[in-house]
Amino acid sequence: MRSRLPFGDPGPYLEERHRELQERVFEVARAHFEGDEEEDEAAATLGAVRALAREGLLASTVPAPFGALDLRSLAVTREAIAYFSGLADSAFAIQGLGSHPVALGGSDAQKKALLPAVAAGEAVPAFAVTEPEAGSDLASVRTQATRVGDGWRLDGLKTYISNAGIATFYTVLARSAPDSPKGLSMFLVDGQAPGLSVRPLQPMAPHPLGEVRFEGVPAQLIGAEGRGLALALQTLDTFRPTVGAAACGMAQRAMDEAVEHVRHRRQFGQPLADFQAVQMHLADMEHDVCASRLLVLHAAFTRDRGASRITREGALAKLSATEAAQRVIDRALQLHGGAGVMRGAAVERLYREVRALRIYEGATDVQKLVIARQILETKP
Ligand SMILES: Cc1cc2nc3c(=O)[nH]c(=O)nc-3n(C[C@H](O)[C@H](O)[C@H](O)COP(=O)(O)OP(=O)(O)OC[C@H]3O[C@@H](n4cnc5c(N)ncnc54)[C@H](O)[C@@H]3O)c2cc1C
Secondary structure, three states: OOOOOOOOOOHHHOOHHHHHHHHHHHHHHHHHHOOOOOOOHHHHHHHHHHHHHHOOOOHHHOOOOOOOOOHHHHHHHHHHHHOOOHHHHHHHHHHHHHHHHHHHHOOHHHHHHHHHHHHOOOOOEEEEOOEOOEOOOHHHOOOEEEEEOOEEEEEEEEEEEEOOOOOOEEEEEEEOOOOOHHHEEEEEEEOOOOOEEEEEEOOOOOOOEEEEEEEEEEEEEEOOOOOHHHHHHHHHHHHHHHHHHHHHHHHHHHHHHHHHHHHHOEEOOEEHHHOHHHHHHHHHHHHHHHHHHHHHHHHHHHHHOOOOOOHHHHHHHHHHHHHHHHHHHHHHHHHOHHHHHOOOOHHHHHHHHOHHHHOOOOOHHHHHHHHHHHHHHHOO
């Protein structure tokens, strides 16, 4: 069946259930999130989590019992939400990103306590790995984990943490042994734990972002000691193609806004759409969006078919889709002329929203390094 949505025909990559899911998400997102640029990012994020939970749409953010995540469900959901709101997209995505270390390495008790609550929107996670001196280079994380009795305490500073201040729990990468990547472990911290404090940060597009300081904060180990970096990288590996999916949703929206505008705006006695130079722009934009969507779906499909790691596919998808989305949105804004830079124009909002996607979960240059390493290691 051909989809009624603006996302084109994804060919054999999606099953009927994915198409149905995307149609449902699209309607929910249109009803709840269209033009959603509230001042209060925290309240808007919690509202988005509640709205998605009410519709049963957070279930895909955690693996089914005894199963794996369905990456295509995550991808089609992010694409449809991001078409309407970057803030709601991140609210959805971080339910998965922040809880995934627990899904991958947590004890049965940790999984039972947290994952159903995440799927129901009753728990809100945050994924806390970045530090002022450890961004792209995660192995240099300094937040210190100290064993105290049966448990652990954390001391250190994390920065650029999505859901900082509204999270009910944090998954935190910290150093449990000196200076080697194997000295990093993953920890679980309650959002209300004593010694935890948050300083809000203000990015260019609405997003609940902050610094999180740990001063003797009680923490539980997730998985085995020394597995922290592996859990963090596997989590990023899994979610990277879905960042690409969100970028495709934003790019598609910009494309649709541009088409609508050039059909109606007349200059020199004719619609902009009749100028061949404008048509060349539309063709380039369509090419960018369609090629990126295929890389995203290919990565998600490869994972859903059973690949344990999709490092190369995920990096290609994220790199291609986020860079393409930036180009497409920039061109869409340009085609709007002055109207494109006015507050309230969808392309103006998209222009601000898309920017961070080329940076978080591995900046563009870092994706290139990952891809190059994979080529050099695997090519005969
Ligand atoms: C909106 C937003 C939300 C975020 N949410 C989270 C979150 O929830 N949890 C979390 O832990 N972090 C989060 N981050 C942090 C994000 O993951 C980091 O910003 C990102 O990994 C880059 O780290 P950095 O900012 O320290 O930049 P740096 O590591 O300083 O890199 C800056 C630039 O240097 C270049 N560069 C770096 N290393 C190399 C290299 N080896 N080779 C070539 N070039 C290189 C690249 O151009 C890169 O863009 C978020 C960031 C943003 C903007």
